[in-house]
Amino acid sequence: MSDPGLNFASDNAAPVAAPIMEALVAANTGPAMPYGADPWMPQVRDRLRDLFAWPEAEVLLVATGTGANALALAGLVAPWQTIFAHRISHIEEDECAAPEFYTGGAKLTLVEGAHGRMSPDTLRAAMAPVGAKGVHGVQLGALSLTNVTEAGTLYTVEEMRALTDIARAAGMPRHLDGARLANACVALDRDVADMVQGFDVVSFGGTKNGCMAVEAIVLKDGARYQEMQFRRKRGAQLWSKHRYLSAQMLAYLRDDLWLVNARRANDAARHLANGLRAIGAEMVHEPQANMIFCRLPRTVHDRARTQAAYYMMEESDRPLCRFVCDFTKTDVEVEALLALMRG
Structure with missing residues (x-):
């Protein structure tokens, strides 16, 4: 998937x-x-x-x-x-x-x-x-x-x-x-x-x-x-x-x-959270570290799920989703995910 x-x-x-x-x-x-x-x-x-x-x-x-x-x-x-x-x-x-x-x-x-x-x-x-x-x-x-x-x-x-x-x-x-x-x-x-x-x-x-x-x-x-x-x-x-x-x-x-890796993960999550907001995501909790909980527009979610892995926590017209960034995540990967969502 x-x-x-x-x-x-x-x-x-x-x-x-x-x-x-x-x-x-x-x-x-x-x-x-x-x-x-x-x-x-x-x-x-x-x-x-x-x-x-x-x-x-x-x-x-x-x-x-x-x-x-x-x-x-x-x-x-x-x-x-x-x-x-x-x-x-x-x-x-x-x-x-x-x-x-x-x-x-x-x-x-x-x-x-x-x-x-x-x-x-x-x-x-x-x-x-x-x-x-x-x-x-x-x-x-x-x-x-x-x-x-x-x-x-x-x-x-x-x-x-x-x-x-x-x-x-x-x-x-x-x-x-x-x-x-x-x-x-x-x-x-x-x-x-x-x-x-x-x-x-x-x-x-x-x-x-x-x-x-x-x-x-x-x-x-x-x-x-x-x-x-x-x-x-x-x-x-x-x-x-x-x-x-x-x-x-x-x-x-x-x-x-341990701090170098955490900083990379947090930076990637900050980049991703900003991009998600720009495409209409609603933050359920204000992201402060490397995890993001947000509600996505249905069309955005449907596009993303064809090629990206993340957790859907609750099904609805605006599904509640969780994204987690680890220490390997790069700006290139974050932008690839956001590009997929934009369609």
Whole structure:
């Protein structure tokens, strides 16, 4: 149905970045100790400690974003507690109840908020009734935020701090789903150390931004590390040939490749969003990073679907569509898609 060169369906559709593939090939020589005892892993840990300005942080690598989020949350809550997350968060809509499974049954309490973002008021409203039933109801557990949000929008550093302050005051730990955290850092022009302050655990994404398959669970408090190692093993996310995770993540962090790739993706999305507006698209959420949600004129959509891949989220006279730009997208490809839509 679609030309692979016009694939704007997902940043998961992108190839592996060349420096990361080269690092994998280089690591594929001779023996290396398994299960995270490889020589690359201490360098990964030290680099993330420096970037996050968390000198005591510990790092666990896993192969999937679902594994990173579900294990991170399992280390924060008890089965009788609840996790506060936005109604369209990834842990609610796209992880097949993995967070509930890995936490042993902890409930997700869904928080409202326009354009994928909860607000202090909607968070407080969601928290207010929790615990009122005593032993008959779930108890306060943890807060989970996503940046970039699932609507392609951003929380500013100040907005995140307002929310994490509420959770901290209530005694709740804080988790950041950072599958696209690189894109958020670039879009806001903020250091990742600013972005993660107020959180206890971060799922730091790599797969959507040029890695083959690696995500980092970054724990601010090293006291959680031993428990999380057991959880990772029991959750089938501890790789024996761990060097291939470590080598990916180290190459991703070297020379700020993670930011270089995110900047390319964001720039392509900005170009595409401007072009879509010019041909009559209505933005459902203001694009702020590398994802675009818009309603297309029917004729434009029908032309595009003959040769381009993207997601139609809702069928109508003006279909709701999602476009995602990855780090490989060029001005030439964006213009080719727009030319196809113009007819």
